[in-house]
Structure formats: structure tokens, C-alpha cells
Amino acid sequence: MTTHLVGDDALLIEVGSGAEAQSLHAELVRRRAEGSLTVREIVPAARTVLLDGLDDPARRAAELTTAEFTRTPPRALAAVELPVRYDGPDLADVAAHWQVSELEVARIHGGTEFTVAFCGFAPGFGYLTGLPARYDVPRRATPRTAVPAGAVALAGPYTGVYPRSSPGGWQLIGTTEAVLWDHARVPAALLAPGTRVRFVPVGDE
DSSP, rough: OEEETTTTEEEEEOOSSHHHHHHHHHHHHHHHHTTSSSOSSSEEEESSEEEEESOOOHHHHHHHHHOOOOOOOOOOOEEEEEEOOOOTTTTHHHHHHHHOOOOHHHHHHHHHHEEOOOOOOSSEEEEEEEOGGGGOOOOSSSEEEOOOOTEEEEEBBBBEESSSSSEEEEEEEEEEOOBBBBBTTSOOOOOOTTTTEEEEEEETT
């Protein structure tokens, strides 16, 4: 674990893996809830956690580098079910990469419970983990200039759903009509770090 001071009141904690970052985030959230950590915001990423709004980040950094963190599991938020039609233009390529049929891609993906590790890229976009490492897929060699909202996609170890139309280089395997980001909704984002997600196949899959 290494720490980096960010500005006057923030601290970036870097760890060795995504699993460690999720565990660290869960532990820091727990400490804030019990009152032993006063912080404005806790923001997880792939291998870092940002603490924003600390009174004395240098002192907190010294404490964190010597602290014994428990293996705290991600907070168990209610599961979100997303209906998905496995009809993406890259489904055949993913099936070939996995060395299975397209129907088997849908079965494997739809049979996995995912967890939102962190959010970013666009409002409402969650990076979901859960697939075994053997199902990692590379990004497309040439990104698309426009990926439609609701596209269910894979890249590396992550699954994601595009909340709005945007450029993107992930492998598109399906579509959902779920609304990932709605500024009129509270909270606006359907997914948050720690949320469990299940993709429910619809149609003829």
C-alpha cells in the first residue's frame, strides 16, 4: 500500500489489485459509518481509493500505511437485475475468443453475479467484476465513434453498460433498455460501488 497527498485535503491510496481496492473501499466505508473516519467522499477505482475532504491527510497517510486492514467484503447492496438481449455485434468475436458458442456466451454471462467495483468514464457507467479471468477479452483494435446507450460490453476483466451514446472500444455483446443514469431519479445512478448486478436474458437466447 502506498499513499499520495492530493492537494490540501485529499489522499490517494494505491494497492496491488482490484480485489484489494474493493476490500479497502469497503473497510473505509465501514470506518466512516462507525465514526472513526471523517471524510467527505470515498472514491474507489481500479487499484486506488481516493479520500477527499480530510482534515489532516498527511497524518492519516501515516496511520493508513501502518494500519492492519481487515479483509472487508464489499458492502452488500441490493441486487439489480438488468434485462439483456444478447444481440451485440461483437458477440461472435467474443464467442470465438472464449472458444464457445454464442448461446454459451449468453449462458455464462447471464449466469454470473457481478459486483460494481467502481464507477467512471461517464455518469452512471459501472465497472463490473465477476467473470473468471479466463473470460477476459481485449478491447477492439479500432474503437467505434458511437456506441448506443444500453450496450452491454466487455473489456479486460470488466463488464459495463453504456449509459448514453458515446465513443467506445469495448466488445459489444448485448443490449438492455435499463436506464443507467437519470438526473430526475434519486440517486441518479442506478449502479454504485458494491451493487450486485445480474443480467437476465430476454428474447430467444
